[in-house]
Amino acid sequence: MSQQRTGTTDGPDFPDLPEATVARLPEYLRALHHLSEDGHDTVSSEGLAAAAGVNSAKLRKDLSHLGRTGTRGVGYDVTLLIDQIEQVLGLTHRRAVALVGVGNLGHALAGYAGFGTRGFRIAALFDADLGRVGEQINGLTVRHIDELPETVLQEQIAIAVIATPAHAAQHVADRLVAAGVTSVLNFAPCVLNVPEGVDVRKVDLAIELQILSFHEHRKSALTALPAVQKPQHNGAEVAS
Amino acid sequence: MSQQRTGTTDGPDFPDLPEATVARLPEYLRALHHLSEDGHDTVSSEGLAAAAGVNSAKLRKDLSHLGRTGTRGVGYDVTLLIDQIEQVLGLTHRRAVALVGVGNLGHALAGYAGFGTRGFRIAALFDADLGRVGEQINGLTVRHIDELPETVLQEQIAIAVIATPAHAAQHVADRLVAAGVTSVLNFAPCVLNVPEGVDVRKVDLAIELQILSFHEHRKSALTALPAVQKPQHNGAEVAS
DNA sequence: CGCGATTTGTGCACGGCTTCACAAGCGCCT
DNA sequence: AGGCGCTTGTGAAGCCGTGCACAAATCGCG
Secondary structure (H helix, E strand, O other): OOOOOOOOOOOOOOOOOOHHHHHHHHHHHHHHHHHHHOOOOEEOHHHHHHHHOOOHHHHHHHHHOOOOOEEOOOEEEHHHHHHHHHHHHOOOOOEEEEEEOOOHHHHHHHOOHHHHHOOEEEEEEEEOOOOOOOOEEOOEEEEEHHHHHHHHHHHOOOEEEEOOOHHHHHHHHHHHHHHOOOEEEEOOOOOOOOOOOOEEEEOOHHHHHHHHHHHHHHHHHHHOOOOOOOOOOOOOOOOO | OOOOOOOOOOOOOOOOOOHHHHHHHHHHHHHHHHHHHOOOOEEOHHHHHHHHOOOHHHHHHHHHOOOOOEEOOOEEEHHHHHHHHHHHHOOOOOEEEEEEOOOHHHHHHHOOHHHHHOOEEEEEEEEOOOOOOOOEEOOEEEEEHHHHHHHHHHHOOOEEEEOOOHHHHHHHHHHHHHHOOOEEEEOOOOOOOOOOOOEEEEOOHHHHHHHHHHHHHHHHHHHOOOOOOOOOOOOOOOOO
16 A cells, blocks of 8 residues: 555656655646646646746756656646646545644634545544534544544544644644654644654744735835835835 | 945834745744743843754844844843844734635634734625625624725735635735735635735645645655665754 | 657756854853 | 853855756647
8 A cells, every 4th residue: 555666667756856846746736636627638837837826947847856747749648747746745545634623723624625625534633622522523523632542543644733722732743743643734833843754844824924024014115215226026006 | 225224213124134034033033922921031042943943053144134133142132132023024013914705714714813912913804705794703894895995995904814715816816906905815725816016925724734745655655665764854853 | 751840858057045163252250 | 351151143165946048859730
Protein backbone atom coordinates (compact mmCIF):
# COMPACT_ATOMS: atom_id res chain seq x y z
CA MET A 1 0.00 0.00 0.00
CA SER A 2 2.90 2.31 0.50
CA GLN A 3 4.75 3.70 -2.44
CA GLN A 4 7.72 1.63 -3.36
CA ARG A 5 10.72 3.05 -5.13
CA THR A 6 11.74 0.00 -7.06
CA GLY A 7 11.75 2.14 -10.14
CA THR A 8 11.46 -0.77 -12.53
CA THR A 9 7.83 -0.08 -13.26
CA ASP A 10 6.34 3.33 -13.84
CA GLY A 11 6.86 4.09 -10.19
CA PRO A 12 7.37 7.81 -9.86
CA ASP A 13 10.20 8.13 -7.40
CA PHE A 14 10.34 11.81 -6.59
CA PRO A 15 13.80 13.25 -6.53
CA ASP A 16 13.37 15.92 -3.88
CA LEU A 17 10.84 18.36 -5.23
CA PRO A 18 11.71 21.92 -4.27
CA GLU A 19 9.58 23.08 -1.41
CA ALA A 20 8.28 26.04 -3.39
CA THR A 21 7.12 23.66 -6.09
CA VAL A 22 5.34 21.45 -3.61
CA ALA A 23 3.49 24.46 -2.29
CA ARG A 24 2.23 25.28 -5.78
CA LEU A 25 1.24 21.81 -6.94
CA PRO A 26 -2.07 21.90 -5.03
CA GLU A 27 -2.95 25.11 -6.78
CA TYR A 28 -2.28 23.55 -10.16
CA LEU A 29 -4.33 20.58 -9.13
CA ARG A 30 -7.31 22.70 -8.25
CA ALA A 31 -7.05 24.62 -11.50
CA LEU A 32 -6.80 21.37 -13.44
CA HIS A 33 -9.93 19.97 -11.84
CA HIS A 34 -11.70 23.14 -12.80
CA LEU A 35 -10.49 22.87 -16.37
CA SER A 36 -11.48 19.24 -16.49
CA GLU A 37 -15.01 20.07 -15.44
CA ASP A 38 -15.16 22.62 -18.21
CA GLY A 39 -14.43 19.93 -20.76
CA HIS A 40 -10.81 20.73 -21.53
CA ASP A 41 -8.71 17.67 -22.15
CA THR A 42 -5.46 19.47 -22.84
CA VAL A 43 -4.08 22.76 -21.63
CA SER A 44 -1.00 24.79 -22.44
CA SER A 45 1.40 25.97 -19.81
CA GLU A 46 0.27 29.47 -20.53
CA GLY A 47 -3.34 28.60 -19.94
CA LEU A 48 -2.76 26.63 -16.79
CA ALA A 49 -0.42 29.25 -15.44
CA ALA A 50 -3.07 31.88 -15.89
CA ALA A 51 -5.65 29.72 -14.15
CA ALA A 52 -3.30 29.14 -11.25
CA GLY A 53 -2.07 32.70 -11.08
CA VAL A 54 1.61 32.05 -11.70
CA ASN A 55 4.24 32.62 -14.33
CA SER A 56 4.18 30.12 -17.18
CA ALA A 57 7.92 29.45 -17.06
CA LYS A 58 7.64 28.73 -13.37
CA LEU A 59 4.84 26.31 -14.01
CA ARG A 60 6.78 24.48 -16.69
CA LYS A 61 9.77 24.17 -14.44
CA ASP A 62 7.59 22.91 -11.63
CA LEU A 63 5.98 20.29 -13.81
CA SER A 64 9.29 19.26 -15.31
CA HIS A 65 10.24 17.93 -11.89
CA LEU A 66 7.47 15.38 -12.15
CA GLY A 67 9.05 13.79 -15.20
CA ARG A 68 7.92 14.16 -18.77
CA THR A 69 4.37 15.32 -18.50
CA GLY A 70 3.62 17.54 -21.46
CA THR A 71 3.76 17.20 -25.20
CA ARG A 72 5.63 19.84 -27.12
CA GLY A 73 3.49 21.69 -29.53
CA VAL A 74 0.34 20.49 -27.82
CA GLY A 75 0.36 21.07 -24.09
CA TYR A 76 -0.51 18.97 -21.09
CA ASP A 77 -3.09 16.22 -20.89
CA VAL A 78 -5.40 17.40 -18.15
CA THR A 79 -6.44 14.02 -16.83
CA LEU A 80 -2.95 12.63 -16.94
CA LEU A 81 -1.53 15.64 -15.17
CA ILE A 82 -4.16 15.40 -12.46
CA ASP A 83 -3.21 11.81 -11.88
CA GLN A 84 0.46 12.59 -11.73
CA ILE A 85 0.10 15.46 -9.29
CA GLU A 86 -2.24 13.47 -7.08
CA GLN A 87 0.23 10.65 -7.07
CA VAL A 88 3.11 12.91 -6.07
CA LEU A 89 1.07 14.57 -3.36
CA GLY A 90 0.03 11.22 -2.00
CA LEU A 91 -3.63 11.80 -2.72
CA THR A 92 -4.31 8.48 -4.41
CA HIS A 93 -6.34 7.48 -1.41
CA ARG A 94 -8.40 9.53 0.99
CA ARG A 95 -6.27 10.45 3.96
CA ALA A 96 -7.88 10.32 7.35
CA VAL A 97 -7.59 13.51 9.36
CA ALA A 98 -8.27 14.12 13.02
CA LEU A 99 -9.62 17.46 14.18
CA VAL A 100 -8.93 18.53 17.73
CA GLY A 101 -10.89 21.40 19.24
CA VAL A 102 -14.52 21.70 18.34
CA GLY A 103 -15.00 25.31 19.30
CA ASN A 104 -15.93 28.18 17.10
CA LEU A 105 -13.43 27.49 14.35
CA GLY A 106 -13.35 23.75 14.81
CA HIS A 107 -17.06 23.56 14.18
CA ALA A 108 -16.66 25.36 10.89
CA LEU A 109 -13.75 23.17 9.85
CA ALA A 110 -15.67 20.03 10.70
CA GLY A 111 -18.38 21.16 8.34
CA TYR A 112 -16.09 22.40 5.60
CA ALA A 113 -16.87 20.49 2.44
CA GLY A 114 -13.56 21.37 0.82
CA PHE A 115 -11.72 18.74 2.79
CA GLY A 116 -13.90 15.95 1.51
CA THR A 117 -13.68 16.98 -2.12
CA ARG A 118 -9.94 17.37 -2.18
CA GLY A 119 -8.52 14.16 -0.86
CA PHE A 120 -9.25 14.12 2.83
CA ARG A 121 -11.74 12.61 5.20
CA ILE A 122 -12.29 13.94 8.66
CA ALA A 123 -12.18 10.69 10.56
CA ALA A 124 -12.58 11.89 14.12
CA LEU A 125 -13.36 14.93 16.23
CA PHE A 126 -11.86 15.50 19.65
CA ASP A 127 -12.27 17.97 22.44
CA ALA A 128 -11.15 18.22 26.04
CA ASP A 129 -14.39 19.80 27.21
CA LEU A 130 -16.68 17.11 28.54
CA GLY A 131 -19.61 19.35 27.74
CA ARG A 132 -18.85 18.94 24.06
CA VAL A 133 -18.02 15.26 24.05
CA GLY A 134 -20.85 13.28 22.51
CA GLU A 135 -22.07 16.11 20.36
CA GLN A 136 -22.92 15.17 16.79
CA ILE A 137 -21.35 17.27 14.05
CA ASN A 138 -21.78 16.42 10.42
CA GLY A 139 -22.38 12.78 11.21
CA LEU A 140 -19.42 12.47 13.56
CA THR A 141 -19.49 12.16 17.32
CA VAL A 142 -17.09 14.31 19.30
CA ARG A 143 -14.85 12.09 21.38
CA HIS A 144 -12.82 12.93 24.42
CA ILE A 145 -9.19 13.61 23.75
CA ASP A 146 -8.18 10.66 25.91
CA GLU A 147 -9.44 8.39 23.16
CA LEU A 148 -6.87 9.79 20.79
CA PRO A 149 -4.34 6.94 20.78
CA GLU A 150 -6.75 4.16 19.94
CA THR A 151 -8.58 6.22 17.34
CA VAL A 152 -5.40 7.29 15.59
CA LEU A 153 -4.34 3.68 15.39
CA GLN A 154 -7.70 2.38 14.35
CA GLU A 155 -8.40 4.98 11.68
CA GLN A 156 -4.81 5.14 10.40
CA ILE A 157 -4.59 8.83 11.09
CA ALA A 158 -1.33 10.55 10.23
CA ILE A 159 -2.53 14.15 9.88
CA ALA A 160 -4.26 16.21 12.53
CA VAL A 161 -5.71 19.70 12.69
CA ILE A 162 -5.41 21.72 15.88
CA ALA A 163 -8.20 24.22 16.38
CA THR A 164 -7.92 24.72 20.11
CA PRO A 165 -7.13 27.86 22.08
CA ALA A 166 -3.44 28.74 22.03
CA HIS A 167 -2.79 27.74 25.62
CA ALA A 168 -3.88 24.17 24.93
CA ALA A 169 -2.23 23.73 21.55
CA GLN A 170 1.19 22.57 22.71
CA HIS A 171 -0.31 20.00 25.03
CA VAL A 172 -2.55 18.72 22.28
CA ALA A 173 0.37 18.58 19.89
CA ASP A 174 2.37 16.50 22.34
CA ARG A 175 -0.47 14.04 22.70
CA LEU A 176 -0.97 13.88 18.96
CA VAL A 177 2.67 13.11 18.37
CA ALA A 178 2.65 10.55 21.14
CA ALA A 179 -0.33 8.90 19.46
CA GLY A 180 1.57 8.62 16.19
CA VAL A 181 0.49 11.68 14.23
CA THR A 182 3.32 12.98 12.06
CA SER A 183 1.76 16.03 10.39
CA VAL A 184 -0.06 18.85 12.07
CA LEU A 185 -1.98 21.80 10.72
CA ASN A 186 -2.08 24.36 13.50
CA PHE A 187 -4.71 27.07 13.68
CA ALA A 188 -3.78 28.16 17.19
CA PRO A 189 -1.75 31.36 17.32
CA CYS A 190 1.38 29.94 18.93
CA VAL A 191 4.60 28.17 18.02
CA LEU A 192 4.49 24.43 18.34
CA ASN A 193 7.46 22.45 19.50
CA VAL A 194 7.58 19.03 17.92
CA PRO A 195 10.26 16.39 17.53
CA GLU A 196 12.15 15.91 14.31
CA GLY A 197 10.25 14.10 11.64
CA VAL A 198 6.96 15.76 12.48
CA ASP A 199 5.78 18.45 10.09
CA VAL A 200 3.88 21.47 11.25
CA ARG A 201 2.14 24.03 9.14
CA LYS A 202 0.54 27.04 10.70
CA VAL A 203 -2.40 29.15 9.69
CA ASP A 204 -2.85 32.33 11.68
CA LEU A 205 -5.70 34.51 10.56
CA ALA A 206 -4.59 37.55 12.49
CA ILE A 207 -1.09 37.37 11.03
CA GLU A 208 -2.48 37.41 7.53
CA LEU A 209 -4.44 40.52 8.35
CA GLN A 210 -1.43 42.15 9.94
CA ILE A 211 0.60 41.59 6.80
CA LEU A 212 -2.17 43.23 4.82
CA SER A 213 -2.22 46.01 7.35
CA PHE A 214 1.43 46.72 6.69
CA HIS A 215 0.79 47.11 3.00
CA GLU A 216 -2.22 49.29 3.70
CA HIS A 217 -0.10 51.45 5.93
CA ARG A 218 2.54 51.67 3.26
CA LYS A 219 0.04 52.48 0.55
CA SER A 220 -1.55 55.27 2.51
CA ALA A 221 1.89 56.71 3.20
CA LEU A 222 2.68 56.63 -0.49
CA THR A 223 -0.45 58.47 -1.53
CA ALA A 224 0.61 61.28 0.73
CA LEU A 225 3.91 61.34 -1.13
CA PRO A 226 4.74 62.91 -4.47
CA ALA A 227 4.95 60.25 -7.14
CA VAL A 228 8.66 60.51 -7.67
CA GLN A 229 9.34 56.86 -7.13
CA LYS A 230 8.15 54.12 -9.38
CA PRO A 231 7.65 50.99 -7.32
CA GLN A 232 6.44 47.78 -8.83
CA HIS A 233 2.84 48.29 -8.00
CA ASN A 234 1.30 51.40 -6.66
CA GLY A 235 -1.53 53.70 -7.31
CA ALA A 236 -4.72 53.15 -5.43
CA GLU A 237 -6.94 55.04 -7.78
CA VAL A 238 -9.79 55.04 -5.35
CA ALA A 239 -10.78 58.50 -4.34
CA SER A 240 -10.78 59.10 -0.66
CA MET B 1 10.64 62.22 3.17
CA SER B 2 10.66 58.52 3.35
CA GLN B 3 14.34 58.09 4.02
CA GLN B 4 15.13 61.13 6.07
CA ARG B 5 16.21 60.64 9.59
CA THR B 6 15.73 64.23 10.59
CA GLY B 7 13.87 62.87 13.52
CA THR B 8 10.82 65.04 13.35
CA THR B 9 7.80 64.15 15.38
CA ASP B 10 6.43 60.79 14.34
CA GLY B 11 7.43 60.52 10.74
CA PRO B 12 6.52 57.03 9.58
CA ASP B 13 9.46 56.41 7.33
CA PHE B 14 9.89 52.79 6.27
CA PRO B 15 12.89 51.89 4.25
CA ASP B 16 11.28 49.13 2.20
CA LEU B 17 11.15 46.18 4.56
CA PRO B 18 11.85 42.88 2.81
CA GLU B 19 8.67 40.95 2.28
CA ALA B 20 9.97 37.97 4.21
CA THR B 21 10.62 40.22 7.16
CA VAL B 22 7.14 41.69 7.03
CA ALA B 23 5.69 38.19 7.14
CA ARG B 24 7.60 37.43 10.33
CA LEU B 25 7.01 40.66 12.22
CA PRO B 26 3.51 39.61 13.32
CA GLU B 27 4.96 36.45 14.79
CA TYR B 28 7.48 38.46 16.76
CA LEU B 29 4.71 40.73 17.89
CA ARG B 30 2.66 37.87 19.23
CA ALA B 31 5.64 36.39 21.02
CA LEU B 32 6.45 39.79 22.52
CA HIS B 33 2.96 40.23 23.86
CA HIS B 34 3.24 36.83 25.44
CA LEU B 35 6.57 37.72 27.01
CA SER B 36 5.18 41.01 28.23
CA GLU B 37 2.32 39.27 29.99
CA ASP B 38 4.83 37.01 31.67
CA GLY B 39 6.54 40.00 33.19
CA HIS B 40 9.61 40.17 31.00
CA ASP B 41 10.71 43.68 30.25
CA THR B 42 13.72 42.78 28.13
CA VAL B 43 14.49 39.82 25.93
CA SER B 44 17.53 38.67 24.01
CA SER B 45 17.44 37.88 20.33
CA GLU B 46 18.06 34.28 21.24
CA GLY B 47 15.09 34.21 23.57
CA LEU B 48 12.73 35.99 21.23
CA ALA B 49 13.84 33.88 18.32
CA ALA B 50 13.06 30.73 20.25
CA ALA B 51 9.65 32.07 21.19
CA ALA B 52 8.91 32.90 17.58
CA GLY B 53 10.41 29.74 16.16
CA VAL B 54 13.08 31.32 13.98
CA ASN B 55 16.83 31.64 13.76
CA SER B 56 18.27 34.31 16.04
CA ALA B 57 20.42 35.86 13.35
CA LYS B 58 17.41 36.16 11.12
CA LEU B 59 15.51 37.86 13.88
CA ARG B 60 18.29 40.35 14.51
CA LYS B 61 18.50 41.19 10.83
CA ASP B 62 14.77 41.59 10.66
CA LEU B 63 14.71 43.95 13.62
CA SER B 64 17.70 45.87 12.35
CA HIS B 65 15.51 47.06 9.50
CA LEU B 66 13.33 48.88 11.98
CA GLY B 67 16.21 51.07 13.09
CA ARG B 68 18.17 50.78 16.27
CA THR B 69 15.97 48.80 18.57
CA GLY B 70 18.15 46.72 20.87
CA THR B 71 20.87 47.42 23.36
CA ARG B 72 24.08 45.47 23.01
CA GLY B 73 24.87 43.37 25.99
CA VAL B 74 21.28 43.62 27.22
CA GLY B 75 18.75 42.74 24.57
CA TYR B 76 15.52 44.30 23.41
CA ASP B 77 13.09 46.34 25.46
CA VAL B 78 9.87 44.39 25.14
CA THR B 79 7.46 47.29 25.38
CA LEU B 80 9.49 49.49 23.08
CA LEU B 81 9.79 46.75 20.50
CA ILE B 82 6.07 46.09 20.61
CA ASP B 83 5.44 49.75 19.91
CA GLN B 84 7.87 49.83 17.04
CA ILE B 85 6.51 46.75 15.34
CA GLU B 86 2.94 47.90 15.75
CA GLN B 87 3.87 51.22 14.24
CA VAL B 88 5.53 49.62 11.24
CA LEU B 89 2.62 47.26 10.70
CA GLY B 90 0.18 50.12 10.92
CA LEU B 91 -1.52 48.76 13.99
CA THR B 92 -1.52 51.97 15.98
CA HIS B 93 -5.24 52.14 15.49
CA ARG B 94 -7.82 49.44 15.15
CA ARG B 95 -8.41 48.74 11.50
CA ALA B 96 -11.94 48.14 10.39
CA VAL B 97 -12.46 44.92 8.48
CA ALA B 98 -15.43 43.77 6.43
CA LEU B 99 -16.35 40.11 6.28
CA VAL B 100 -18.24 38.85 3.26
CA GLY B 101 -19.91 35.48 3.36
CA VAL B 102 -21.51 34.41 6.59
CA GLY B 103 -21.68 30.72 5.92
CA ASN B 104 -19.99 27.93 7.76
CA LEU B 105 -16.55 29.47 7.87
CA GLY B 106 -17.71 33.07 7.92
CA HIS B 107 -19.69 32.44 11.05
CA ALA B 108 -16.61 31.15 12.80
CA LEU B 109 -14.49 34.05 11.62
CA ALA B 110 -17.09 36.55 12.77
CA GLY B 111 -16.86 35.08 16.23
CA TYR B 112 -13.10 34.69 16.28
CA ALA B 113 -11.76 36.70 19.19
CA GLY B 114 -8.24 36.79 17.80
CA PHE B 115 -9.11 39.57 15.39
CA GLY B 116 -10.24 41.87 18.15
CA THR B 117 -7.21 41.32 20.33
CA ARG B 118 -4.67 41.84 17.60
CA GLY B 119 -5.47 45.13 16.02
CA PHE B 120 -8.65 44.62 14.05
CA ARG B 121 -12.32 45.24 14.40
CA ILE B 122 -14.89 43.47 12.32
CA ALA B 123 -16.97 46.43 11.31
CA ALA B 124 -19.54 44.80 9.07
CA LEU B 125 -20.83 41.45 7.88
CA PHE B 126 -22.23 40.88 4.41
CA ASP B 127 -23.95 38.11 2.56
CA ALA B 128 -25.78 37.75 -0.71
CA ASP B 129 -28.34 35.32 0.68
CA LEU B 130 -31.43 37.21 1.74
CA GLY B 131 -32.18 34.46 4.20
CA ARG B 132 -29.09 35.41 6.16
CA VAL B 133 -29.45 39.17 5.95
CA GLY B 134 -30.61 40.57 9.25
CA GLU B 135 -29.16 37.79 11.31
CA GLN B 136 -27.34 38.86 14.43
CA ILE B 137 -23.83 37.51 14.93
CA ASN B 138 -21.68 38.62 17.79
CA GLY B 139 -23.51 41.91 18.06
CA LEU B 140 -23.39 42.66 14.36
CA THR B 141 -26.23 42.53 11.89
CA VAL B 142 -25.63 40.81 8.58
CA ARG B 143 -26.23 43.28 5.78
CA HIS B 144 -26.94 42.62 2.16
CA ILE B 145 -23.96 42.91 -0.11
CA ASP B 146 -25.59 45.77 -2.00
CA GLU B 147 -24.93 47.96 1.01
CA LEU B 148 -21.23 47.47 0.59
CA PRO B 149 -20.26 50.83 -0.93
CA GLU B 150 -21.85 53.03 1.68
CA THR B 151 -20.66 50.88 4.56
CA VAL B 152 -17.09 50.79 3.32
CA LEU B 153 -17.10 54.53 3.06
CA GLN B 154 -18.82 55.12 6.34
CA GLU B 155 -16.70 52.72 8.40
CA GLN B 156 -13.43 53.56 6.63
CA ILE B 157 -12.91 49.96 5.62
CA ALA B 158 -9.78 49.17 3.63
CA ILE B 159 -9.45 45.45 4.37
CA ALA B 160 -12.01 42.76 3.63
CA VAL B 161 -12.22 39.03 4.21
CA ILE B 162 -13.87 36.82 1.61
CA ALA B 163 -15.43 33.68 3.04
CA THR B 164 -17.85 32.88 0.25
CA PRO B 165 -18.03 29.82 -1.98
CA ALA B 166 -15.44 29.83 -4.74
CA HIS B 167 -17.85 30.58 -7.53
CA ALA B 168 -18.89 33.84 -5.89
CA ALA B 169 -15.49 35.02 -4.76
CA GLN B 170 -14.41 36.83 -7.92
CA HIS B 171 -17.67 38.71 -8.12
CA VAL B 172 -17.42 39.71 -4.49
CA ALA B 173 -13.82 40.80 -4.99
CA ASP B 174 -14.83 43.01 -7.88
CA ARG B 175 -17.48 44.68 -5.81
CA LEU B 176 -15.14 45.11 -2.88
CA VAL B 177 -12.54 46.77 -5.07
CA ALA B 178 -15.19 48.96 -6.64
CA ALA B 179 -16.25 50.02 -3.17
CA GLY B 180 -12.73 51.08 -2.30
CA VAL B 181 -11.27 48.08 -0.51
CA THR B 182 -7.55 47.75 -1.24
CA SER B 183 -6.61 44.61 0.70
CA VAL B 184 -8.34 41.26 0.59
CA LEU B 185 -7.90 38.10 2.59
CA ASN B 186 -9.38 35.31 0.50
CA PHE B 187 -10.55 32.04 2.02
CA ALA B 188 -12.25 30.83 -1.14
CA PRO B 189 -10.29 28.22 -3.08
CA CYS B 190 -9.78 30.16 -6.28
CA VAL B 191 -7.48 32.71 -7.85
CA LEU B 192 -8.68 36.27 -7.56
CA ASN B 193 -8.09 38.78 -10.29
CA VAL B 194 -7.67 42.28 -8.93
CA PRO B 195 -6.32 45.51 -10.37
CA GLU B 196 -2.89 46.78 -9.56
CA GLY B 197 -2.58 48.35 -6.17
CA VAL B 198 -4.88 45.87 -4.48
CA ASP B 199 -3.25 43.26 -2.27
CA VAL B 200 -4.61 39.76 -1.98
CA ARG B 201 -3.57 37.09 0.45
CA LYS B 202 -5.02 33.63 0.22
CA VAL B 203 -5.68 31.00 2.83
CA ASP B 204 -6.68 27.62 1.47
CA LEU B 205 -7.20 24.97 4.10
CA ALA B 206 -7.17 22.06 1.66
CA ILE B 207 -3.90 23.22 0.12
CA GLU B 208 -2.25 23.22 3.50
CA LEU B 209 -3.37 19.68 4.05
CA GLN B 210 -2.19 18.64 0.61
CA ILE B 211 1.26 19.99 1.32
CA LEU B 212 1.31 17.98 4.51
CA SER B 213 0.10 15.01 2.55
CA PHE B 214 3.09 15.26 0.26
CA HIS B 215 5.47 15.12 3.19
CA GLU B 216 3.54 12.23 4.67
CA HIS B 217 3.79 10.43 1.39
CA ARG B 218 7.49 11.12 1.25
CA LYS B 219 8.03 10.03 4.82
CA SER B 220 6.24 6.74 4.37
CA ALA B 221 8.25 6.11 1.23
CA LEU B 222 11.43 6.76 3.15
CA THR B 223 10.59 4.47 6.01
CA ALA B 224 10.00 1.71 3.50
CA LEU B 225 13.47 2.37 2.22
CA PRO B 226 16.21 1.11 4.54
CA ALA B 227 19.13 2.60 2.68
CA VAL B 228 19.45 6.34 2.69
CA GLN B 229 17.77 8.70 5.03
CA LYS B 230 18.11 12.40 5.12
CA PRO B 231 18.49 13.94 8.54
CA GLN B 232 18.10 17.38 7.05
CA HIS B 233 14.71 18.75 7.67
CA ASN B 234 13.10 22.09 7.63
CA GLY B 235 10.09 23.40 9.45
CA ALA B 236 10.53 21.27 12.52
CA GLU B 237 11.67 22.79 15.73
CA VAL B 238 14.30 21.33 17.93
CA ALA B 239 12.84 20.06 21.12
CA SER B 240 13.91 21.68 24.32
C1' DC C 1 7.80 13.74 -46.98
C1' DG C 2 9.27 17.95 -45.39
C1' DC C 3 8.31 22.37 -43.44
C1' DG C 4 6.43 25.66 -40.41
C1' DA C 5 3.78 26.71 -36.35
C1' DT C 6 3.49 25.82 -31.72
C1' DT C 7 4.70 24.58 -27.17
C1' DT C 8 7.56 22.25 -23.87
C1' DG C 9 11.79 21.78 -21.29
C1' DT C 10 15.92 24.01 -19.57
C1' DG C 11 20.54 26.61 -19.30
C1' DC C 12 21.71 30.77 -17.33
C1' DA C 13 21.86 34.93 -14.93
C1' DC C 14 19.96 37.71 -11.40
C1' DG C 15 18.04 38.96 -7.00
C1' DG C 16 16.48 37.90 -2.48
C1' DC C 17 16.81 35.31 1.64
C1' DT C 18 19.38 32.75 5.06
C1' DT C 19 23.20 31.64 7.88
C1' DC C 20 27.74 32.05 9.76
C1' DA C 21 31.06 34.48 12.02
C1' DC C 22 32.84 38.39 14.09
C1' DA C 23 33.60 43.27 15.20
C1' DA C 24 31.37 46.94 17.81
C1' DG C 25 29.03 48.46 21.71
C1' DC C 26 27.04 48.21 26.34
C1' DG C 27 26.72 47.27 31.31
C1' DC C 28 28.57 45.31 35.38
C1' DC C 29 32.03 44.11 38.59
C1' DT C 30 36.25 44.74 40.68
C1' DA D 1 38.51 53.61 35.74
C1' DG D 2 39.33 49.64 33.34
C1' DG D 3 38.58 45.16 31.86
C1' DC D 4 35.45 41.39 30.93
C1' DG D 5 31.50 39.01 29.47
C1' DC D 6 27.45 39.36 26.98
C1' DT D 7 24.59 40.75 23.10
C1' DT D 8 23.53 43.30 19.06
C1' DG D 9 24.27 44.58 14.36
C1' DT D 10 26.27 43.43 9.95
C1' DG D 11 29.67 41.99 6.14
C1' DA D 12 30.08 38.20 3.31
C1' DA D 13 29.26 33.77 1.39
C1' DG D 14 26.11 30.43 -0.15
C1' DC D 15 21.62 28.69 -1.41
C1' DC D 16 17.15 28.79 -3.33
C1' DG D 17 13.82 30.58 -6.33
C1' DT D 18 12.48 33.24 -10.38
C1' DG D 19 12.13 34.57 -15.09
C1' DC D 20 14.12 35.26 -19.61
C1' DA D 21 15.24 33.38 -23.78
C1' DC D 22 16.02 29.74 -26.77
C1' DA D 23 16.85 25.02 -28.43
C1' DA D 24 14.44 20.66 -28.91
C1' DA D 25 10.43 18.22 -29.96
C1' DT D 26 5.89 17.36 -31.74
C1' DC D 27 1.83 17.90 -34.71
C1' DG D 28 -0.65 19.31 -38.82
C1' DC D 29 -0.75 20.37 -43.49
C1' DG D 30 0.37 20.98 -48.10
